[in-house]
Amino acid sequence: MRGRLMAALACALAFMLVASAAARSEPELSLTADGRTRTYTAVQLLARPDAVSVTVPSDVAYGGTATYRAVPVLNLLKEAGIPADAPIQIRALDGFVAQYPAGLFTQSGADGARAFVAIEPRHAPWPKLKGKSATAGPFYIVWQNPQAGRVSSEHWAYQVATIESTRDPVLRFPQIDLPEAVGADAPARRGLSVFIHNCLPCHRMNGGGESTIGPDLNLPMNPTEYFRPEALRALIRDPEAVRAWPERRMPGFGAATIPERDLDDLIAYLDAMRHRRR
Known part of the structure; x- marks a missing residue:
């Protein structure tokens, strides 16, 4: 009896360790404002009711037309308490730090520039970037109608890790x-x-x-x-x-x-x- 109990406990401990390791390896996106940080995993973002299929005709990272499962940036900024009409900074895993001028994300509407966080699914990874050993994931800022705003190619940040409210x-x-x-x-x-x-x-x-x-x-x-x-x-x-x-x-x-x-x-x-x- 004691042997069975010990075996059961060992199995439970092993399961917890595996689950903990999986949780740690799950990609996370952090949004920070006024010292407060809200974090989302890729699985959480993909499961959101506002996750939609977004097609962009001139993808900056890969070229040509691409389709992603993505969440509107404005929705995430609102949840995190980040003013969408203030300057915003986005950091990438490779050291890239993009500056987004005040109001860039608020150019919404049918004919305005609209930003989304594209999420790379673990079971279907995106292609490797040209000349690189990594993909544009786990998170990538993509735009619809970028020509309608002041959107630069540098505002298509990929391998995104954090989004934060900042100053000019x-x-x-x-x-x-x-x-x-x-x-x-x-x-x-x-x-x-x-x-x-x-x-x-x-x-x-x-x-x-x-x-x-x-x-x-x-x-x-x-x-x-x-x-x-x-x-x-x-x-x-x-x-x-x-x-x-x-x-x-x-x-x-x-x-x-x-x-x-x-x-x-x-x-x-x-x-x-x-x-x-x-």
Whole structure:
């Protein structure tokens, strides 16, 4: 009798350990506001009543048309107490840190840009990303009608780990800012906004920023100091056309993502910052 009891207890303990390990390995998405964090597992998100099938015609991570099971970002922000009309920061597992300007997620409606958290099912993993050993999962921010808003390719964050309420990047990282004398309509001032949305997710400026993917764009030198203007433009548009190596991670930014005027403004910002090292 005692042997059977001990065997039963051992089986129960083994089951608990397996269940605990499975729970720990289940992907989690954390949403944080005012020091409070709400966490969802992939299974919980997939089981939600607001989970829907979302088809995007121009998927940034994989290219072409893709369909995902996903939950509206606005619904999750509301549950977590994150103001949807405030600046939001999204961190990825690989060190990518995307900045979402105030109001970007509130452009809803039939004709507006709408964001979703796509969830990778464990039983049906997504394809590996081109040139990478991982997929875009476990969570991936995808957009419907992105052309209707200020949605950059950098706002299609994949391998997402956390979504958090934050402050404007210029307030958090004053070292990325320009002198007050630079007016709001100056090319360099407009270029600062282009930099925040397209470059800050991977790079820092004067040490300001949180990403660990790319190099600082002003320390120890600014790219305007070691690239000819035409080469710098080519690097931003198509990095592989300028320099290529196996570990290159920088994507190209076509005119649909950074129009010509915005590219002019971005280069004006970089050029201005080489005189403003901190």
